[in-house]
Amino acid sequence: MSDFAVGLISNIGMITFVALSAYLLLVSGSISFGQQAYFGLGAYAAGIATTLWDWPLALGLAFGALTGALGGGLVGALTRRLHGLYFAIATLAFAEMTRLALDLWRYQRPIGGELVGPDGPNGFAGIRRAFTDGWEPLSFMILIWVLLAGTMLVLILFERSRSGAALRGAGEDPVLARALGTDVARLRVNTAAAAGAIAGLGGGLYAHLNTYIEPRLFDVMLGVHALAYGIIGGLGTAFGPLIGVLIDIGILESSRLFQGWRMVVFGGLVALLLIWRPRGLLDEATVRRLRRLFTTPARHA
Amino acid sequence: MIVDIVQTLLNGLAAGAAYALLGVGFTMMFGVMRRLNLSYGATLMFGGYLGALLASRAGGALPDAALVLLAAAVTVAGATLAGLYVERLCFAPLRGRSGVAAMVSSFAVWMQIEEFSTWLLPLHTNPYPAPFNVASWQLGALTLRPEHLLTLLVAVLVAILLHRLLRASRFGLAVRTLSDSPAAAQAVGIDAGRTTLLAFLAASTVGGIGAWLVLVADQQVTPMFGMWSMAKGLIAMMLGGLGSIPGAVAGGLLLGVLEASGQALFGPQIRELIAWGALFLVLVLRPGGLFGRAAFDLDIAAHQRL
Amino acid sequence: MLDVKDVVTAYGKIEALKGVSLSVEPGSITCLLGPNGAGKTTLMYTIAGILRPRRGSVRFGGDELVGQSADRVVNRGIALVPENRLVFPQMSVTENLAAGAYLRHDHGEIASDLEKLFARFPALKERRSQPAGTLSGGEQQMLAVARALMSRPKLLMMDEPSMGLAPLVVEEIFRIVGELNRDGITIFMVEQNAHMALKVAHKFFLMEQGKVTFAGAPGEVAQDEVIRRAYLGSAKAT
Numbered sequence: 032m033s034d035f036a037v038g039l040i041s042n043i044g045m046i047t048f049v050a051l052s053a054y055l056l057l058v059s060g061s062i063s064f065g066q067q068a069y070f071g072l073g074a075y076a077a078g079i080a081t082t083l084w085d086w087p088l089a090l091g092l093a094f095g096a097l098t099g100a101l102g103g104g105l106v107g108a109l110t111r112r113l114h115g116l117y118f119a120i121a122t123l124a125f126a127e128m129t130r131l132a133l134d135l136w137r138y139q140r141p142i143g144g145e146l147v148g149p150d151g152p153n154g155f156a157g158i159r160r161a162f163t164d165g166w167e168p169l170s171f172m173i174l175i176w177v178l179l180a181g182t183m184l185v186l187i188l189f190e191r192s193r194s195g196a197a198l199r200g201a202g203e204d205p206v207l208a209r210a211l212g213t214d215v216a217r218l219r220v221n222t223a224a225a226a227g228a229i230a231g232l233g234g235g236l237y238a239h240l241n242t243y244i245e246p247r248l249f250d251v252m253l254g255v256h257a258l259a260y261g262i263i264g265g266l267g268t269a270f271g272p273l274i275g276v277l278i279d280i281g282i283l284e285s286s287r288l289f290q291g292w293r294m295v296v297f298g299g300l301v302a303l304l305l306i307w308r309p310r311g312l313l314d315e316a317t318v319r320r321l322r323r324l325f326t327t328p329a330r331h332a
Numbered sequence: 333m334i335v336d337i338v339q340t341l342l343n344g345l346a347a348g349a350a351y352a353l354l355g356v357g358f359t360m361m362f363g364v365m366r367r368l369n370l371s372y373g374a375t376l377m378f379g380g381y382l383g384a385l386l387a388s389r390a391g392g393a394l395p396d397a398a399l400v401l402l403a404a405a406v407t408v409a410g411a412t413l414a415g416l417y418v419e420r421l422c423f424a425p426l427r428g429r430s431g432v433a434a435m436v437s438s439f440a441v442w443m444q445i446e447e448f449s450t451w452l453l454p455l456h457t458n459p460y461p462a463p464f465n466v467a468s469w470q471l472g473a474l475t476l477r478p479e480h481l482l483t484l485l486v487a488v489l490v491a492i493l494l495h496r497l498l499r500a501s502r503f504g505l506a507v508r509t510l511s512d513s514p515a516a517a518q519a520v521g522i523d524a525g526r527t528t529l530l531a532f533l534a535a536s537t538v539g540g541i542g543a544w545l546v547l548v549a550d551q552q553v554t555p556m557f558g559m560w561s562m563a564k565g566l567i568a569m570m571l572g573g574l575g576s577i578p579g580a581v582a583g584g585l586l587l588g589v590l591e592a593s594g595q596a597l598f599g600p601q602i603r604e605l606i607a608w609g610a611l612f613l614v615l616v617l618r619p620g621g622l623f624g625r626a627a628f629d630l631d632i633a634a635h636q637r638l
Numbered sequence: 639m640l641d642v643k644d645v646v647t648a649y650g651k652i653e654a655l656k657g658v659s660l661s662v663e664p665g666s667i668t669c670l671l672g673p674n675g676a677g678k679t680t681l682m683y684t685i686a687g688i689l690r691p692r693r694g695s696v697r698f699g700g701d702e703l704v705g706q707s708a709d710r711v712v713n714r715g716i717a718l719v720p721e722n723r724l725v726f727p728q729m730s731v732t733e734n735l736a737a738g739a740y741l742r743h744d745h746g747e748i749a750s751d752l753e754k755l756f757a758r759f760p761a762l763k764e765r766r767s768q769p770a771g772t773l774s775g776g777e778q779q780m781l782a783v784a785r786a787l788m789s790r791p792k793l794l795m796m797d798e799p800s801m802g803l804a805p806l807v808v809e810e811i812f813r814i815v816g817e818l819n820r821d822g823i824t825i826f827m828v829e830q831n832a833h834m835a836l837k838v839a840h841k842f843f844l845m846e847q848g849k850v851t852f853a854g855a856p857g858e859v860a861q862d863e864v865i866r867r868a869y870l871g872s873a874k875a876t
């Protein structure tokens with residue numbers, strides 16, 4: 032495989048983590064413009080763990096996910112009374128605070144003769160753990176996709192479980208869900224933490240693949256894109272976000288089709304798509320139809 | 333010392349007056365649609381880019397005063413025109429349907445308008461024609477900057493005109509009924525589609541004027557302006573209480589003062605952090621906005637299922 | 639005056655009206671009865687031009703209303719007092735009334751109509767600058783009626799005006815309905831309170847599951863077992 036392909040496929044995988052994170056909240060009825068914050072926190076945390084504290088890669092990635100979960104859970108708890116637009120804007124405010132705080136934050140140590148660590152707006156370079164441990168771009172790409180597949184599997188199993196149904200129910204009608212005995216506030220905090228963990232894991236992978244991160248990578252653009260991917264792909268299934276990322280990064284960006292005009296084309300296409308299908312390509316009704324298509328013949332056999 | 337405080341306050345109020353207009357435009361759009369227009373900043377940036385384009389193409393041929401006025405007209409008209417495009421493409425077709433879809437659609441169009449603008453003027457920094465060859469005035473120890481006076485003056489004027497439009501005209505009545513209760517507006521025969529479109533355009537115009545005030549003070553426009561002006565409008569709108577126009581004015585002024593004092597106390601890097609931090613705190617502690625709205629519970633019901 | 643023929647109105651795939659036909663005579667009080675979910679509100683909204691029917695026709699004084707927008711319908715002389723009152727909660731009583739006259743341009747007349755309505759509804763006059771959301775349920779219902787009258791309708795459509803109100807207030811509303819009718823306004827009302835409705839109505843229709851299943855004059859009702867079961871029975875239970 033060419034370096035370009037490996038880089039592209041890795042990239043699609045990592046962005047899908049953020050998109051999945053936004054999707055999970057969306058399914059629970061909350062719009063978040065701020066999942067990039069946990070992606071960023073995960074990236075910094077994992078980078079610091081493996082580079083400054085010399086933790087092994089696996090632990091570093093876990094630490095990144097944990098940091099994302101803590102951040103997501105904290106914001107989820109603070110904003111548990113907020114709904115709709117209020118919640119969306121609170122998440123945006125927190126994400127921007129995080130980015131601006133990272134811009135101010137310095138935490139460096141001499142390692143191997145040079146200063147390493149977060150250096151405000153200059154970013155954090157030299158996160159080389161993965162490559163000193165012998166990971167190649169190709170094997171790291173496989174690692175990303177194995178972790179992504181695992182995450183998606185968990186999400187899909189969860190969506191089919193009773194708590195998954197409760198989550199969707201709470202998203203569609205919180206008042207009804209409360210009346211049916213769901214502890215909606217707690218469910219929302221837990222969901223926010225889980226979504227933070229997913230984004231944090233993606234961030235840890237991102238830091239180790241690129242070896243360099245800086246605060247401005249985690250700006251609003253990333254967050255709103257993540258949200259948009261879920262809606263474009265469809266709110267009916269966890270594959271939705273992946274499809275959204277594939278369409279944007281996989282097809283439009285990589286093909287260099289419409290170069291220089293990609294956003295003009297993509298933006299227009301998305302607007303038209305949403306008039307036609309306001310809940311995305313794979314919306315709930317389509318997913319149900321597809322599922323029937325695949326399960327009916329099996330029953331006859 | 334006292335002078336410093338007064339000076340900071342003055343600077344803050346002047347910046348805040350422009351923020352207030354950005355917030356008012358945003359609030360009007362929200363009021364009639366109950367949707368967040370994410371491409372708001374991009375449409376303002378488009379207007380700004382048209383003004384800068386005019387300066388770069390025709391700058392030499394025009395007298396300074398004419399250029400400044402023409403740039404102002406082009407910027408406000410450009411913002412309004414882009415607003416028309418956004419309303420028709422993103423909001424009108426989805427009216428009464430999924431709010432998330434409309435929001436994401438307006439985000440996609442943000443990207444579109446931004447790319448188109450930077451195609452018009454590919455450089456990062458583009459000079460924007462400004463009327464200030466005059467030096468600042470000294471009033472005792474206070475410095476009065478001409479752009480501050482202009483901003484305050486124009487903002488007050490626009491606020492008065494807008495107030496009259498909303499309170500004393502037939503169109504204003506329609507806009508207010510629609511913001512208050514869309515279902516009731518329908519029952520008395522108010523044309524929601526048309527009223528929304530016109531209110532959206534009026535809001536784009538107000539935002540365009542706010543953007544112009546910022547641009548003449550900065551004397552330049554960059555691709556960051558879309559994001560930046562949306563952030564300021566959003567914070568102004570939410571600080572004062574979502575959906576209230578006087579709230580947005582107060583929120584804008586407060587934001588200006590907060591930023592100016594933050595910068596005076598802790599330096600320029602803290603400025604933005606304070607703005608977002610204040611917004612986050614207000615949302616967590618007093619979601620109805622600082623200037624309080626008992627109607628917050630109603631809002632929860634109305635916006636729960638965006 | 640109003641002729642509804644074979645109207646079918648659907649929400650997505652679900653047909654809420656499955657071919658409704660009825661007519662309202664000029665000068666009459668006509669009542670539409672029926673259990674919850676029968677489609678009464680849907681019919682009102684369809685006539686008002688807020689919902690578009692799939693099929694059928696709605697004629698008013700000879701003009702076809704289907705396909706006309708809601709503001710045209712108001713202009714023709716039909717005003718709706720919607721279900722749940724739907725006042726503008728944050729606007730003052732006076733502003734609510736002004737909104738009712740939104741489609742009129744005769745400013746002088748509007749001002750004198752306002753004073754006439756205040757004379758008819760003194761409670762509203764006292765609260766003229768209060769936000770409508772702070773009025774009591776009964777006052778809000780009066781306001782919704784007054785707001786509809788501000789458009790000077792020939793036909794006043796009322797959707798469950800007595801819903802959730804105390805018996806005394808309900809009496810008051812029916813007294814006003816009678817008064818308006820004597821003033822020459824035709825009334826077409828949906829009512830759950832069958833006893834009251836049948837006292838004032840000249841004619842009534844019973845609607846069930848999207849269809850008109852019975853039509854008649856109040857005198858015939860008590861004998862009719864169908865109505866007793868389908869309607870009066872359930873009304874007594876509540």
Ligand SMILES: Nc1ncnc2c1ncn2[C@@H]1O[C@H](COP(=O)(O)OP(=O)(O)OP(=O)(O)O)[C@@H](O)[C@H]1O
Nearest residue numbers: 649652654672673674675676677678679680681721
């Ligand atoms: N907005 C809507 N979307 C989908 N279905 C609707 C909608 N509004 C009403 N319906 C359905 O249409 C049918 C008729 O409703 P409608 O409100 O017209 O009944 P109604 O006779 O006014 O009932 P009620 O006495 O409870 O007011 C019901 O089955 C209802 O569920």
Ligand SMILES: [Mg+2]
Nearest residue numbers: 678679680721
């Ligand atoms: Mg009804």
